[in-house]
Amino acid sequence: MSSRVSTIKLPPPLAAVWGSGRLFLVVLGALLVGAFGAVGKTLGGGHPLLEVVVGIVTGVLFVAVGCWSRVRWPGHPIGLLLVFTGYGWLAEDLITSDIAVIFTLGVLLMTASSPLLLHLILAYPSGRLESHAARVVAVSGYVAGFGLTAVGALFSRTDPLICRCPVNLFAVGHDPEVAATLTHVRGAVLVILTILAGFILFGRWRTTTPMRRREMAPFVGTALLLGVVSVLYGIVRWILSVHPHWLLGSLNEIDRVALLALPVAFLIGRLREDAAGAAAIKLFPLLERRPSMTDLREALAHALGDRRLQLGPVGCPHPVLCRPQGAEAGVTAARWPPHCDAGALWRPSGGGVRA
Numbered sequence: 001m002s003s004r005v006s007t008i009k010l011p012p013p014l015a016a017v018w019g020s021g022r023l024f025l026v027v028l029g030a031l032l033v034g035a036f037g038a039v040g041k042t043l044g045g046g047h048p049l050l051e052v053v054v055g056i057v058t059g060v061l062f063v064a065v066g067c068w069s070r071v072r073w074p075g076h077p078i079g080l081l082l083v084f085t086g087y088g089w090l091a092e093d094l095i096t097s098d099i100a101v102i103f104t105l106g107v108l109l110m111t112a113s114s115p116l117l118l119h120l121i122l123a124y125p126s127g128r129l130e131s132h133a134a135r136v137v138a139v140s141g142y143v144a145g146f147g148l149t150a151v152g153a154l155f156s157r158t159d160p161l162i163c164r165c166p167v168n169l170f171a172v173g174h175d176p177e178v179a180a181t182l183t184h185v186r187g188a189v190l191v192i193l194t195i196l197a198g199f200i201l202f203g204r205w206r207t208t209t210p211m212r213r214r215e216m217a218p219f220v221g222t223a224l225l226l227g228v229v230s231v232l233y234g235i236v237r238w239i240l241s242v243h244p245h246w247l248l249g250s251l252n253e254i255d256r257v258a259l260l261a262l263p264v265a266f267l268i269g270r271l272r273e274d275a276a277g278a279a280a281i282k283l284f285p286l287l288e289r290r291p292s293m294t295d296l297r298e299a300l301a302h303a304l305g306d307r308r309l310q311l312g313p314v315g316c317p318h319p320v321l322c323r324p325q326g327a328e329a330g331v332t333a334a335r336w337p338p339h340c341d342a343g344a345l346w347r348p349s350g351g352g353v354r355a
Helices: 012-044 049-072 078-096 100-108 113-123 132-154 176-207 210-239 245-281 283-288 293-304
Strands: 310-314 341-346
Touching: 012 049, 012 078, 049 078, 049 245, 078 100, 078 113, 078 245, 100 132, 113 132, 113 176, 113 210, 132 176, 176 210, 210 245, 245 283, 283 293
Parallel strands: none
Antiparallel strands: 310 341
């Protein structure tokens, strides 16, 4: 005798309210986490008000854009990565709290945003780690960002003589040399992984179609800028072990601006994708009018964002149709060779898609 678990489906209005309520709680949670970190920074001193505000805005913006992405594309995992990255960024400031439990949580999450950001960059734009190299880099980032941080926290018992911090409840001993070594190893590993992630992202952008490159360009450009700044900062601080305050301060400020711009760049790319879809839909009325091949090529090139696109006949052995002078040309119906059937779509040598 089998039993079935029945699921209750809410009416569309109630489902919309329930979905909006969950998103509201997600954003509210991000604001609360940011508020804890802001209070700790403000009471502890040494942090300008602008830095505190920008930090909260950055984290909440990641969460908000991630929630928007989940609503716009429910089955797309990239939205969850944006939300987790925002929470990870806000959780790093919990280390400034005067409450022992929250402080200990902050110690364990002091580099939470780094592996999450690596995962986000490696999974863009599909939201999935599509290659073995991307999976290896992502897993290594989590091991470095969370694993080495947790191991270092075991040997970092708070010393009241040098730090006005609460007790690190996670510590089982105190060995500053071991903790410092693990910190430098973690920083160096994250630098190497950031370089690898940048090459993977750039390679994915370069090998995709021109239309997809145009959609990915804002995010890829911002992510590469963020990666370059993070690598320079990590090399100076963790590998060379020098601390020129003016250089580290400048790199840190650029890093914050680039990180703040990353969810905005993601949003711009998604809006470009929607615009491309709308442009493609506008082709249907044109096709009903049976346009000339020249008009069709122009319309397709505009919709796909590739001015090099060429139209050619199905099965034609010639890679490019030419004018009598030999220059590449847009094709008209009168130019089809007698042995070819019209209908193929390709781009000339140098890039493009064949359809």
